[in-house]
Amino acid sequence: MIKNIGVLTSGGDAPGMNAAVRAVVRAAISKGMNVYGIHRGYVGLLTGDIFKMDEKSVSDIIHNGGTVLYTARCPEFKTKEGVAKAKAKCDELGIEGLVVIGGDGSFRGAADLSAMGMLCIGLPGTIDNDIACTDYTIGFDTAMNTAMDLVDKLRDTSQSHDRISVVEVMGRWAGHIALRTGIACGASAVAIPEIPFDEETGIACGATDIITKEVPYDLDQIAQTMLKKKANGKQNFVVVVAESIGHAHEIADELQKKTGIEARATVLGHVQRGGRPTVRDRVEATRMGYYAVELLEKGIGNRVVGIKDSKIVDFDIQEALSMTKPYDEKLHHICEEIAF
Ligand code: ADP
Ligand code: F6P
DSSP states (O other), X not given: OOOEEEEEEXXXXXXXXXXXXXXXXXXXXXXXXXXXXXXXXXXXXXXXXEEEEOGGGGTTOTTOSXXXXXXXXXGGGGSHHHHHHHHHHHHHXXXXXXXXXXXXXXXXXXXXXXXXXXXXXXXXXXXXXXXTTOSOOBTHHHHHHHHHHHHHHHHHHHHHHTOEEEEEEOOTTOOHHHHHHHHHTTOSEXXXXXSOBOTTTOOBTTOSSXXXXXXXXXXXXXXXXXXXXXXXXXXXXXXXXXXXXXXXXXXXXXXXXXHOOOEEEEEOGGGGGOSOOOHHHHHHHHHHHHHHHHHHHTTOOSEEEEEETTEEEEEEHHHHHHOOOXXXXXXXXHHHHTOO
C-alpha cells in the first residue's frame, strides 16, 4: 500500500485545478495516505519546494480560479538529469506516487518520471481541451463561459455602433474554445485551425463562411454575406478567431475594406484563464482527482485520467500522448449552416 503521494500543477493554469488538488488531498487523507504539495510544478520537485498538506490546506479553495500550488514551466525537467534529480528528491521524501495536473507537456514529463519507477497519474488540466484521450479538460468550461460573457459585452457595443467585432480567443493549436464560443454567441463566422483547406486555393473545403488558417484569407464570401444581411437589417457582426489563426486586426481591417462596415479587433487573452470555476469544472475535477488517488491506492501508475461519454477512463501515458483528437465536425457544420 502506498503511503506517501505528491500533487502538483504544471503548464498553464486552469480554473478547476484547485478542485482537483482538493479532491486528491482529501481522498488521499481519507484513505490513510500522506500528501505532499509541490509548488510550481516540476520546478518545486527540483528545488524541493514541497510541503506536507492536511485537510485544511485545501479549505476554501474550490471556488477560486488559478492554482494554490502555483504553476510553472520548467525547461530543466526536459533533461535526463532534471528527471533524475526530481526522482531523487521524491525518494528522499519517500514519495512513491505523484498526481500531475496539466496538459500534454506535463504528461510527457510524467512519462519520463514513470520510466524511472515513479507511479505517476496525469489529470487533464488546460483550458484548451486539446488532450486527445479525454472529451473534457479541467478549465475548458469556465474559459468558454468567460469568453462568451466577454463576447456578449462586445456585441452590445458592436450593436450600438453598427460594427463588425473580430474576437481572438485562446486555444493554443486547437479551435475547441473558438467553435463553441462562436456558437454560443451567434457569431457570423468562426475561424479554427482544424478546418481542412484546399491546398491550392487556401479556401476551406466545403465552407463558405469559415476563414482558413492559410493567408491569404478568402474573406470575400464572408463580406458578401455580411452585406446581404446588412441590407436585410442585420446591424452587427461577430467573427470569432482561434488563437493559432491569429491576425484578428488584419481580418478586421480586410473586412472593413471589403464591406465598408466599421470593424474592430479584440484579443481576449489571459483573462480567459481566470475566474471562478463553473460547476462542471469543479465536479469533473473532483471526480478525476478522486479517481487518481484510487489508482495510486491500487499501486497503478503511468496513467492519464480522462472522461469519455461521461465515464471516467484511464490510459497508459504514452498511448494517451499518441492519440489524436477529432474535432467535432457535426458541430462545426451546424455552426456554419446557421451562422448568419
Ligand atoms: P502543458 O502541460 O500545459 O502542455 P507545457 O507544454 O508548458 O504545458 O509543459 C509543462 C512542463 O512540462 C514543461 O515546463 C516541462 O517541465 C514539462 N515538459 C514539457 N514537455 C516535456 C517533455 N517533452 N519531456 C519532459 N518534460 C516536459
Ligand atoms: O494552454 C493554455 C494557454 O492559455 C493557451 O490557450 C495559450 O496558447 C497559452 O496557454 C498561453 O501561455 P502563456 O501563459 O505562457 O502565455
